[in-house]
Amino acid sequence: MRLIVLVPLLAAIPGAALAKPLTFERALERARAYAPSLKAGAAGVDAARSDSVAAGRLPDPTLAVGIDNFPVSGPPAFSFTRENMTMERIGLEQAFPNPAKRRAERTRAQADIGMAEAGLAVEAQNVRLETALAWIDLYYAKRRLAQLDLLNDSLNDLQTTVSARLAAGTARPSQAFEPEQLRAAVNDRRSELAAEVAAARARLIRFTGDPDADAAGDPPTIEVDRARLMAGVASLPALKSLDAGIDVADADTELARAEKRPDWRVTTSYGRRDPAFGDMVSVGVSIDLPLFTKRRQDPKIAARASDAERARLLREAGERQIVAALDAALADHVMHHQLLMNARDTLVPLAKRRAELDMASYAAGKLDLGSALLSTLAEAEAEVDALAREAEVARDAIRINFTYGDTQP
Known part of the structure; x- marks a missing residue:
């Protein structure tokens, strides 16, 4: 047993x-x-x-597509041809974080x-x-x-x-x-x-x-x-x-x-208007303003x-x-x-x-x-x-x- x-x-x-x-x-x-x-x-x-490998790199750019100055009232309302300020726009924006942040x-x-x-x-x-x-x-x-x-x-x-x-x-x-x-x-x-x-x-x-x-x-x-x-x-x-x-x-x-150090961004865009008017290019820079650091x-x-x-x-x-x-x-x-x-x-x-x-x-x-x-x-x-x-x-x-x-x- x-x-x-x-x-x-x-x-x-x-x-x-x-x-x-x-x-x-x-x-x-x-x-x-x-x-x-x-x-x-x-x-x-x-x-x-x-x-x-990706740390500290610049972020990807941003593509922007839009229509500027499209009329919604008055005689040229909702018309692409009766308003000479209406234009089609395409642009790019690139952000640049400050070097200290990237480091x-x-x-x-x-x-x-x-x-x-x-x-x-x-x-x-x-x-x-x-x-x-x-x-x-x-x-x-x-x-x-x-x-x-x-x-x-x-x-x-x-x-x-x-x-x-x-x-x-x-x-x-x-x-x-x-x-x-x-x-x-x-x-x-x-x-x-x-x-x-x-x-x-x-x-x-x-x-x-x-x-x-x-x-x-x-x-x-x-x-x-x-x-x-x-x-x-x-x-x-x-x-x-x-x-x-x-x-x-x-x-x-x-x-x-x-x-506490500002980041900045660069923006550029191309605007196409009516053929009777010239096309337009825009370039801009924007900067962060860390003004209220204490809070x-x-x-x-x-x-x-x-x-x-x-x-x-x-x-x-x-x-x-x-x-x-x-x-x-x-x-x-x-x-x-x-x-x-x-x-x-x-x-x-x-x-x-x-x-x-x-x-x-x-x-x-x-x-x-x-x-x-x-x-x-x-x-x-x-x-x-x-x-x-x-x-x-x-x-x-x-x-x-x-x-x-x-x-x-």
């Missing part, structure tokens, strides 16, 4: 023999090449660059490109980090699962010993069920770890695009150096994104200031300047937050490393020694089988816990370096 219950869960997990193995570096390469979010970010950068538009377009590139860098960092963590989680979940499988195999030998003792009459009949009870407890733990394997593999598939992804090879050895990490804080994608926000706010401020342009300039100041303060706050988060992550890393050393040097050896002594006592008839089996289970749990602590140390190193260190693949 236990096997039947486990089949649906285990069937949902691609077998290691069927899955395509991925080394740690290969997984990162696939994520960089196939992650849809990175392709979307690259498309956003391309869109910003295309927009920048500001080009600067704003470049700032948009920087913002799009910064956003892509942030997403690339997130994808790289999540892919690395998924690979580490899958690697260690499989190792913990294998550790429980070793215990499950050892129970077969123990079951044979108990059966022999029952046949010889040196064991109580109830002891025949104790290995099975331990096996049931191991299967419960195994089901939990199988679910962790499936979840980690699903995350790895999400970022690599490989439907049969599986962790292969050894995890990377990553050193954590606070001095090196602190030296590169200013170049982190998160802060680069905030820097791009400052550039955008500054460009918007310059655009608002440019509104129109100045408030907008002040608003954009406040936005720029806000962007600078957010940049400062963002850097402080990153430094604080880095120090907190380093403290957790030290703590997790100490826990790992405690497990390796103390907890696992003690659990192993206790299990050996308890099994020896059981063999000598000084301890009941149930207590001996519980010690064996405790040893397995200690081994699995040590692997979990090792995984946490590896996760810390990856999270710290991929978040606060070199973000290049």
Whole structure:
């Protein structure tokens, strides 16, 4: 029955023999090449660059067609021939925004490109980090699962010993069920770890695009150096994104200031009258007059300047937050490393020694089988816990370096 219950869960997990193995570096390469979010970010950068081509250009000219001086009253009303002032007109108008506005538009377009590139860098960092963590989680979940499988195999030998003792009459009949009870407890733990394997593999598939992804090879050895990490804080994608926000706010401020300078337009038209009279050409220039700046342009300039100041303060706050988060992550890393050393040097050896002594006592008839089996289970749990602590140390190193260190693949 236990096997039947486990089949649906285990069937949902691609077998290691069927899955395509991925080394740690290969997984990162696939994520960089196939992650849809990175392709979307690259498309956003391309869109910003295309927009920048038109920034700061003169607007399209305007074509005007009309009839001037058409009579609607008096003797020549509604006649094209009885009024010598009626003429057909065609003209063009070209607007010339002031140079400061055009420069500001080009600067704003470049700032948009920087913002799009910064956003892509942030997403690339997130994808790289999540892919690395998924690979580490899958690697260690499989190792913990294998550790429980070793215990499950050892129970077969123990079951044979108990059966022999029952046949010889040196064991109580109830002891025949104790290995099975331990096996049931191991299967419960195994089901939990199988679910962790499936979840980690699903995350790895999400970022690599490989439907049969599986962790292969050894995890990377990553050193954590606070001095090196602190030296590169200013170049982190998160802060680069905030820097791009400052550039955008500054460009918007310059655009608002440019509104105080007048734009101008040139208009020319050709008028055709009755053949008995001469045709006419008109040329004109119109200039905007920003005369009421205190109620129109100045408030907008002040608003954009406040936005720029806000962007600078957010940049400062963002850097402080990153430094604080880095120090907190380093403290957790030290703590997790100490826990790992405690497990390796103390907890696992003690659990192993206790299990050996308890099994020896059981063999000598000084301890009941149930207590001996519980010690064996405790040893397995200690081994699995040590692997979990090792995984946490590896996760810390990856999270710290991929978040606060070199973000290049």
